[in-house]
Amino acid sequence: MSRASLFVPLGVFVVLAGLLYAGFFLNDPHDLPSALIGKPFPAFDLPALGTAETAAARHDAADLQGRVVLVNVWATWCPTCRAEHDELIRIHRESGVPIVGINYKDDAAKARVWLARYGDPYEYNIVDRDGTLGVDLGVYGAPETFLVDASGIIVYKRVGEVNRHIWDAEIKPRIDALTAKTDGAGDA
Amino acid sequence: MGLAMRKLRNMRMRIRTRAVVALLLVCCAGPATAQGVIDAFVFDDPAQELHYRALLEEIRCPKCINTNLAGSDAPIAADLRATIYRLIKEGASEAEVRTYLQARYGDFVLYDPPLRADTLMLWLAPLLLLVVGLGVITSVVLRRRRTVVALSDAETSRLAELLRATAGAGPDKDPS
Numbered sequence: 001m002s003r004a005s006l007f008v009p010l011g012v013f014v015v016l017a018g019l020l021y022a023g024f025f026l027n028d029p030h031d032l033p034s035a036l037i038g039k040p041f042p043a044f045d046l047p048a049l050g051t052a053e054t055a056a057a058r059h060d061a062a063d064l065q066g067r068v069v070l071v072n073v074w075a076t077w078c079p080t081c082r083a084e085h086d087e088l089i090r091i092h093r094e095s096g097v098p099i100v101g102i103n104y105k106d107d108a109a110k111a112r113v114w115l116a117r118y119g120d121p122y123e124y125n126i127v128d129r130d131g132t133l134g135v136d137l138g139v140y141g142a143p144e145t146f147l148v149d150a151s152g153i154i155v156y157k158r159v160g161e162v163n164r165h166i167w168d169a170e171i172k173p174r175i176d177a178l179t180a181k182t183d184g185a186g187d188a
Numbered sequence: 189m190g191l192a193m194r195k196l197r198n199m200r201m202r203i204r205t206r207a208v209v210a211l212l213l214v215c216c217a218g219p220a221t222a223q224g225v226i227d228a229f230v231f232d233d234p235a236q237e238l239h240y241r242a243l244l245e246e247i248r249c250p251k252c253i254n255t256n257l258a259g260s261d262a263p264i265a266a267d268l269r270a271t272i273y274r275l276i277k278e279g280a281s282e283a284e285v286r287t288y289l290q291a292r293y294g295d296f297v298l299y300d301p302p303l304r305a306d307t308l309m310l311w312l313a314p315l316l317l318l319v320v321g322l323g324v325i326t327s328v329v330l331r332r333r334r335t336v337v338a339l340s341d342a343e344t345s346r347l348a349e350l351l352r353a354t355a356g357a358g359p360d361k362d363p364s
Contacts, residue, residue: 035294105263131267138292140250140264 034157035138041071041152042136049103049111049125059126063100064148068178070099070171071146072122072162073134075106076114078142084161085118091167092121097175101125104134104142147171149178229273236276243272243285246300250293268297 036042041061048057064071072088074081092099101122103111108127115122128134137146140159147156156174158166231237244258249265257265257272268289275285289297301307339347 035291131264135267135271136292138250138294140293 034154034159036146036154037157039154041146041148041154042133044126044128044133044136046126046128046133049101049108049115049127057124059124061152065150065152067098067150068175069123069148070097071102071148072099073102073104073128073137073139073142073144073146075104075142076110077106080161081143082118084143084163085121087161087163087167088121089119090164091162095172095175098123102133102137103127104139105129105131145171147174147178229269231277239282239285240272240276243276243282244269246298247272247286247289248297248299250297256299 041064043061045058045060048059050057070091072084074084088099091097099121101124103125105128108129111125111127115125126133131139137144143161145158145162146154149155155178156171158170162171229240231240241258245256247257247268249255249257249260249262249268251262251264252260255262255265257268271289272285275288280288286298295301295307301310303311
């Protein structure tokens with residue numbers, strides 16, 4: 001038993017403390033890496049929100065294809081969606097990227113009132129009353145936002161609010177890259 | 189030693205026993221209390237219901253950090269229970285349901301992570317720790333055994349003498 005071995009417990013403590021300290025800076029445990037990145041947008045066939053007259057229209061996954069589109073999962077019961085709404089309106093106005101809404105487990109009448117009152121950044125809204133498309137998308141709350149490329153592949157997912165920072169840092173660069181790619185393909 | 193003192197000591201013993209029992213109960217009751225949610229799902233086949241129950245226990249609620257589907261009141265947990273019910277009714281096996289949910293919610297929903305290169309540490313760490321622990325215990329025991337030194341003849345007789353001398357005094361009496 002050498003004197004140096006007396007320091008073994010201290011060493012163990014330091015290593016353990018270091019590991020636990022590093023744990024502070026790991027990802028938020030609430031962050032779920034999406035299993036759907038790089039996968040096609042799941043098939044669906046759901047009614048549009050529309051007005052009372054157009055409510056009979058339906059949409060499916062093919063409607064999303066052919067261009068880069070943001071798909072935003074929202075509901076009137078979701079306070080963060082309200083906070084996010086103005087940013088979606090700004091994004092739609094300033095960038096022109098089409099935004100498709102999924103009205104998730106919500107009341108259609110309330111959703112129409114919401115859009116009339118706060119403005120409507122959506123090209124159209126899909127009514128997912130029972131959350132079935134939500135399950136297929138791996139949605140576990142609202143808001144969630146998906147970036148879908150022209151071939152209908154999900155390239156990015158944001159859980160939680162899309163704000164100015166997220167738009168600038170994570171979404172806009174991806175949209176720019178995707179449009180540059182399709183433009184390049186068009187030229188060739 | 190008065191009766192009151194003895195009573196007090198008995199009471200203390202009893203309290204300590206109760207505390208230990210309570211602690212054990214708390215430890216054992218953990219998983220059982222997780223079965224908080226009951227949905228009115230009807231199965232024609234009892235085997236299907238067993239599969240359903242087993243899956244609720246082992247699939248993690250995506251909204252909650254550490255609750256399974258069986259124990260969560262979150263709306264998404266209710267949706268996933270309904271989804272599992274539908275899949276099972278359609279004749280899906282447990283493995284198929286697991287794959288279905290994993291494809292949508294990722295490894296997060298599985299309490300048993302798949303064995304892959306990036307999860308290898310997770311699976312091997314307990315084994316490694318066990319090996320390290322056994323190594324430490326073995327080395328400590330071996331060292332201790334080595335330090336036992338046989339007494340010399342002179343020491344043996346001195347020990348016997350000391351024992352004889354203290355034997356007259358008798359063992360220490362219990363103060364009570």
